[in-house]
Amino acid sequence: MVSLLKLAKITEEGVRFLSPHDGSPMLLTPEHSMSLQNSIGSDIMMQLDDVIATTSPDKERIVEAMHRSVRWLDRCIEAHKYPEKQNLFCIIQGGLDLDLRRECVHEMLKRDTPGIAIGGLSGGEEKAKYCAVVRTCTEMLPDMKPRYVMGVGYPEDLVVSVALGADMFDCVWPTRTARFGNAVTSRGTLNLRHASYAADFSPVDEDCDCPCCRSKEAGGLGVTKAYIHHLTGKETAGAHILTMHNVYYLLDLMRNARKAIIAGTYPSFVKEFFGRIYKYDTAEYPAWAVDALKTVGIDLTEA
Amino acid sequence: MNTFRVLKTAVTDVAATTAQPGATTARTGVLNLSKGFTLQTPNFLAPTSRGVVPHLSPDNLEKNTGVEGVFVALEDFIEKAPQRVPPLYTYPSTLRSFISLPTSTFLLLSPRRSPSITCPKANSDANLSILTSVGFRDLPIKDYVSAVIRLEPDIVLGITDIANTVSPGKNRVQKMVNRTEKWLDELLGRVYAGDNAITDEKNGGKLPAVFAPILPLEKERQRLYLTYLVENVEKLSGLVFTAAESVDVIPQELEGLPKLQSDVTGGPHQVLEMIGRGIDLFNVGFVGTMTDAGIALHFTFSNDEAEGTEDGKEMLELATDMWDAKFATDLSPLEEGCECYTCKTHHKAYIRHCLEAKEMTAWVLLQIHNLKVVERFFGSVRRSIEEGWWEKGRSGFEAKYKKDMPVGTGLGPRLRGYQYKSVGGEGRLNEPAYRSLDSGDEGGL
Numbered sequence: 001m002v003s004l005l006k007l008a009k010i011t012e013e014g015v016r017f018l019s020p021h022d023g024s025p026m027l028l029t030p031e032h033s034m035s036l037q038n039s040i041g042s043d044i045m046m047q048l049d050d051v052i053a054t055t056s057p058d059k060e061r062i063v064e065a066m067h068r069s070v071r072w073l074d075r076c077i078e079a080h081k082y083p084e085k086q087n088l089f090c091i092i093q094g095g096l097d098l099d100l101r102r103e104c105v106h107e108m109l110k111r112d113t114p115g116i117a118i119g120g121l122s123g124g125e126e127k128a129k130y131c132a133v134v135r136t137c138t139e140m141l142p143d144m145k146p147r148y149v150m151g152v153g154y155p156e157d158l159v160v161s162v163a164l165g166a167d168m169f170d171c172v173w174p175t176r177t178a179r180f181g182n183a184v185t186s187r188g189t190l191n192l193r194h195a196s197y198a199a200d201f202s203p204v205d206e207d208c209d210c211p212c213c214r215s216k217e218a219g220g221l222g223v224t225k226a227y228i229h230h231l232t233g234k235e236t237a238g239a240h241i242l243t244m245h246n247v248y249y250l251l252d253l254m255r256n257a258r259k260a261i262i263a264g265t266y267p268s269f270v271k272e273f274f275g276r277i278y279k280y281d282t283a284e285y286p287a288w289a290v291d292a293l294k295t296v297g298i299d300l301t302e303a
Numbered sequence: 304m305n306t307f308r309v310l311k312t313a314v315t316d317v318a319a320t321t322a323q324p325g326a327t328t329a330r331t332g333v334l335n336l337s338k339g340f341t342l343q344t345p346n347f348l349a350p351t352s353r354g355v356v357p358h359l360s361p362d363n364l365e366k367n368t369g370v371e372g373v374f375v376a377l378e379d380f381i382e383k384a385p386q387r388v389p390p391l392y393t394y395p396s397t398l399r400s401f402i403s404l405p406t407s408t409f410l411l412l413s414p415r416r417s418p419s420i421t422c423p424k425a426n427s428d429a430n431l432s433i434l435t436s437v438g439f440r441d442l443p444i445k446d447y448v449s450a451v452i453r454l455e456p457d458i459v460l461g462i463t464d465i466a467n468t469v470s471p472g473k474n475r476v477q478k479m480v481n482r483t484e485k486w487l488d489e490l491l492g493r494v495y496a497g498d499n500a501i502t503d504e505k506n507g508g509k510l511p512a513v514f515a516p517i518l519p520l521e522k523e524r525q526r527l528y529l530t531y532l533v534e535n536v537e538k539l540s541g542l543v544f545t546a547a548e549s550v551d552v553i554p555q556e557l558e559g560l561p562k563l564q565s566d567v568t569g570g571p572h573q574v575l576e577m578i579g580r581g582i583d584l585f586n587v588g589f590v591g592t593m594t595d596a597g598i599a600l601h602f603t604f605s606n607d608e609a610e611g612t613e614d615g616k617e618m619l620e621l622a623t624d625m626w627d628a629k630f631a632t633d634l635s636p637l638e639e640g641c642e643c644y645t646c647k648t649h650h651k652a653y654i655r656h657c658l659e660a661k662e663m664t665a666w667v668l669l670q671i672h673n674l675k676v677v678e679r680f681f682g683s684v685r686r687s688i689e690e691g692w693w694e695k696g697r698s699g700f701e702a703k704y705k706k707d708m709p710v711g712t713g714l715g716p717r718l719r720g721y722q723y724k725s726v727g728g729e730g731r732l733n734e735p736a737y738r739s740l741d742s743g744d745e746g747g748l
Contacts, residue, residue: 021659199390211362221361221403226390230353230380234436236663236716237355245359 012068030075034088038081044055044115047076049091054125062095069093069119070107077111089148091119096129098136105140115146118166122151130157131164138165145159155184155253160289161271162257163266163296174250177284178242181232184249188277192228192242200225210248212241268296274300305458305512305540306335307561307583313693326341329578331688334541334561336457337509340371342582344561345688346681348372349674350591353379353436354402355593356674358716359665365405367644367671372409372457374565374586375402376416377450379431381440389456398454412456412511414447417545417566417586421467431462439602448493456511459494459567460543461487463516472541476524487515490738491538512540514563518617519545522552529554529678536560541584547577570621570708571602571680575697578684589708590677594669596711597658600621600676601638604683604700606692618705625669626713630655643675644668658713666716711722 008017014029030048031205037045049072050065052058073090080088083222090108094100108116118137120132134149141147146167152158153171161169174184181193192204200222203213214220223241231238253273260269270293278284282301290300313329330415334342349356349370356364356373364370375398380391394401399410414431422432422439430441444462451459464482466475494510515532518525533556541561550562563584564577570589577585593600599621625637636646637654645654645668657665667692687693 017319072511199393201394216400216403216406222400223361224401226394227354227401230390231355235353235355236358236666237360239663240358240360240667242361 014048024075030072031079033205034076034079034081038086041086043087045086045088046092046117047073047079047088047113049073049093049119051093051120052095053123054095054120054129055123056095059097062097063100066094066100066104070104073108073111073113077113087114089113089115089117091117091150092137093120094133095120096125096133098132101133101136101261102140106139109140109142115148116141117148117150119150121149122157122171127157127286128291131160131288131295134161134164134166135292135295141165146292153250155250156274156277156286156289158250158253159257159270160292161259162254163270163293163298165296174246175243178246179239181238182222183228183242184246186249186273190225192225193213193232197225197229200229204228204242204245205249208245208249209252212245212247212248270298271300304335305337305510307541307559308333308335309559309688313688313691328581328695329688330583331355331685332561332582332583334583336409336512338409338457340457342371342409342584343685345578345585345684346371347585347587347677348374350374350401350417350553350586350588351376351379352416354398354404356670358594358663358670361403361405363667363671365407368674371675372410372411373404374411374413374417375456376413376419377447378419378435378442379417381442382436383435383437384440384446385443394448398456409457411458411460411514412451412454413460413565414462418568418588423467423567425467426464427484428485431464432467438546444489448490451490451511452493455509456682457514458541459490460514460563461490461516462539463518463545465519465545476520479518479520480525480528482492483516483518484531488531491535495538508726513538514541514543514561515539516543516545517549517553519549520552522662525552529557530727532557544582547573547580547582550580550582571604572701572704572706574680575604575684575700579697587677590673591670593622593708594666594673596624597626597665597669597713597715598624598709598711599637599654599669600673601641601679602676602700602704604680604687604696606687606690606696607651607699619703620705620709622708624709624712625655625665626658626711627655637669637672638676639703641672641675645671645672645675661714661716663716 007277008015014027014032016025016027018024019026028048033048052062052065056062058127062078069091076088080086085138090111090113092101092104092108092153094104118134121133140146147165148168149166150163151171151172152161152169158169177184177189181191183190183204186207187205203226204223205213216222221241228238228242231241253289257266257269260266274285274289285300293300310331310333329345332344334344336342349372351373354375356370359368381389391398391401398412404410415433420434424432425438426432429445430443431447433440433442443522446686447462459664461483464479464486466479468475471479491513518528522529529552533554536556539560541563541566542553542557545565547564561583562581563586564582565586566586566588567574567577567585574585590600602621630651633651635651636649637651638646649668654665654668657668683696684693688698
């Protein structure tokens, strides 16, 4: 059970909160969570877990949450009605404490779920610590199971996490930020609400082949930054158009990452990716990314 | 060349020429715009906000609706002018390109939205009072006139000087008439400037079609203006009305022009009434209002026998509020047999779920469906006139459907200040969805 903790109470039984629809009290238990996901029929199901913000100073609570997540995983496995057709993923917890994470990985691997998620991250922790947790977990995980880092969606985080051995991600950021008028591009994120874009008649991303950026002649919509600026925050269609672009950009980024991995050229892919955002000025590269990539043998600073 | 030809009138049943006497009756026609668009009438235009048909990205508009023309207001693009030059004015291409309008859709440019918010400041001889997203501003008439040339709309509306009081006095009425004529004269002067007309022939006749406003006044009070219109009828391609009753004031010489009702808020009964008065084109504002309210339209204009509606049989609803909890598990389409994307792909329960979750998709799907209902409606009306069952269809429709649209109960998409005028003392417009657990009533838990 993720985030919005102020709005909920967690006990061994489950999570209590008020329905956002009618304000009525709700109780979500691991068993109920499984039954809901069984009736939805999703291909991947997530266990109910106990998440504490990694930035929380309450060490004891983080330890408790990790152990509770393991206990809840057992309850989820027990309650899962269709293990033959729906894949239940465990979620590794343990805050930023690497030993706690190792213990959690160790416990959860014993349960042999078809996929493994690394949870509790992306909550405002230091990027270097985030990378350390991802790397600590992926090192212990078996090769032939998908590793899913939850709540990650900034392009830099994706590219680095892939280098650290992660396979899958999910994030509301690309679409939410589109609704706020921010375009994710190969040259970084642009806040198109800014007045400087009001009369910028170039496509959102010159290098992008999405329906929004492609010219009319090439069968696209030929949308300009100025038009997004004109619509953002005022018309829902502005959000729709920019969402198309942002989702396309991220899918394309991952598609190219896969190609590079297969071709054995991932290190140069990463270098090109950071180079474009920071205009190849290595001094501008974020230190956390440079350091994290070094641990897997990619040196961003070398030409 | 922009041309309009009346094909058939409902009463006389003979092919009509342009100056059909007493043609204030339903009629079909064909409007040819110089840029290659052809429109069968009666027909509708979709209103836009800031250049988009609300909730529809241009690809959705093209792929999933049959919208043939859009009504665009210049006031949606002005922002802080004159302090800051609007981006649209420095854009190197046309308005159509600025808003990424599908190539198959024609564009009508109006100075103001329709219906427009009444501005506190009165118009002046040189300026029209408008409402932009940053507040009330002036739109210089000369700016509008030059925008018309540069932005290359397919149809352009003349500017009406409407008084910002409910019942303008005699002097103000006089001013309304004089200014509307003067402003139209400026517009026509610019469109047909110098050898523009000749150049236009060379360029394949690409001048915008100018629609002249008819004031919501008695015939007597706008007589001079009407005379001006008759004298310039060659330069006019249509007439635009704010009040349908005004069709009664127009002289016979103008009957051959297509007539546009700049806004319809009432719904299909009002449209039928206006078609009966000989109006050809409609800017269908009520569709967007219904979509925002989460209401799905479902009415059909047909040749069916009215089945015993006299003997107390209940009249049908024109539309249904999709917020209703009874649709939570209803897996049927919005309208049985509807061919729109929404009805072919989704069911009521999903749309209701999206509304409940305030997902924008709800309004996208409703807008696609609602526009399809209106498209079908106009198609049937045209067929009824051609096939000679218009009167029967109309009385059947009136007997079959309730007079009023249902009232929305749910929340629409987030309300924006520039879409409506605050009167003070209203509650919160957009309620927060989440509450803290501690502040809620936990009951027995």
